[in-house]
Amino acid sequence: MGILKQGDCADVQRVGIPRALLYYRYGTLWETFFGELGREVVLSRPTDRALMEAGEALSVDECCLASKTYLGHAESLLDSCDALFVPSMGNLGRRKGFCTKFQALPDLVANTFRDRGVRVASCLADAVEGRSSLRDAFLELGGCFGASPHEAKRAWRSALHAQERADRAAAGAQERLLASLAATQGAGRPLAILLVAHPYLAHDPYLGGSVVDPLERLGATVLYADEADHERALKASFDFSATMPWVVNRELIGAILLLHERIDDIVLVSAFPCGPDSMTDDAIMRCIQGKPILNLTIDAQSGTAGLETRIESFVDILRYQKKGGYVHG
Numbered sequence: 001m002g003i004l005k006q007g008d009c010a011d012v013q014r015v016g017i018p019r020a021l022l023y024y025r026y027g028t029l030w031e032t033f034f035g036e037l038g039r040e041v042v043l044s045r046p047t048d049r050a051l052m053e054a055g056e057a058l059s060v061d062e063c064c065l066a067s068k069t070y071l072g073h074a075e076s077l078l079d080s081c082d083a084l085f086v087p088s089m090g091n092l093g094r095r096k097g098f099c100t101k102f103q104a105l106p107d108l109v110a111n112t113f114r115d116r117g118v119r120v121a122s123c124l125a126d127a128v129e130g131r132s133s134l135r136d137a138f139l140e141l142g143g144c145f146g147a148s149p150h151e152a153k154r155a156w157r158s159a160l161h162a163q164e165r166a167d168r169a170a171a172g173a174q175e176r177l178l179a180s181l182a183a184t185q186g187a188g189r190p191l192a193i194l195l196v197a198h199p200y201l202a203h204d205p206y207l208g209g210s211v212v213d214p215l216e217r218l219g220a221t222v223l224y225a226d227e228a229d230h231e232r233a234l235k236a237s238f239d240f241s242a243t244m245p246w247v248v249n250r251e252l253i254g255a256i257l258l259l260h261e262r263i264d265d266i267v268l269v270s271a272f273p274c275g276p277d278s279m280t281d282d283a284i285m286r287c288i289q290g291k292p293i294l295n296l297t298i299d300a301q302s303g304t305a306g307l308e309t310r311i312e313s314f315v316d317i318l319r320y321q322k323k324g325g326y327v328h329g
């Protein structure tokens with residue numbers, strides 16, 4: 001994929017955004033930015049089995065389930081947009097890196113759909129090596145879409161504020177839920193389970209739904225580690241590790257530390273095979289004391305039956321424990 005230059009995407013009117021991976025972290029920012037530039041955003045439909053299987057067929061076996069699913073989303077948009085938006089996310093600074101998959105994603109998409117005439121609109125956030133912050137990346141992207149520097153700055157500011165508002169609303173709603181749980185004492189209080197997963201698993205109705213739905217059916221209240229205040233969680237993560245390189249994993253671990261006293265149990269969910277999670281989940285299992293932890297991996301083959309059985313057993317054990325039963329943490 002060539003490097004985008006000023007005005008390269010000026011003719012693009014319909015921007016396709018796969019509803020997967022970092023869409024679940026930055027979706028509001030992306031949609032607002034393109035809306036401010038007067039573009040129509042076309043989102044892929046929520047994940048379903050067909051999209052996941054299409055992505056799997058397009059991917060090499062070694063890819064994780066989340067990135068395989070992304071390709072299914074990307075393919076579903078090819079005929080309904082002028083260009084796909086696929087940012088390259090390297091890092092937001094030192095110790096704030098993204099999984100390498102996110103840096104390579106524009107090339108992966110361009111090469112996978114090379115024969116189908118795909119256009120990829122991209123930008124690079126790499127504050128360490130490339131000295132390009134997320135803001136710089138979007139200002140440059142605005143230029144590629146034909147916006148003046150002033151228009152690009154205005155679009156960036158609106159987009160950033162919209163994303164910050166959305167993040168604050170999610171964190172605020174979760175705080176209120178935690179407060180209402182704390183106010184409900186005794187046997188009537190539902191289990192408060194912290195789901196620790198990348199946002200594109202936790203909030204994807206098909207991938208994360210295979211864990212969240214059974215937990216909720218069993219009467220548990222699910223809280224999301226990725227909805228804790230990102231800055232506070234990131235800061236807290238340095239008490240856990242000074243060297244961990246990935247920003248999202250840092251925020252998830254920081255959220256466990258922040259919420260530890262306010263939750264009953266932890267469910268870790270990873271996509272198979274995830275490099276960052278294989279390290280951090282192991283560290284969490286070894287180092288986080290005093291809370292039962294269930295570690296689940298989602299892959300394309302296993303389906304949901306095995307997951308449901310493990311979740312049911314976990315919740316049964318927790319209820320015995322809560323009643324003062326035979327398990328002692």
Ligand code: SF4
Nearest residue numbers: 064066099101274275
């Ligand atoms: S962090 Fe894990 S699940 Fe996410 S893209 Fe990277 S390998 Fe895949």
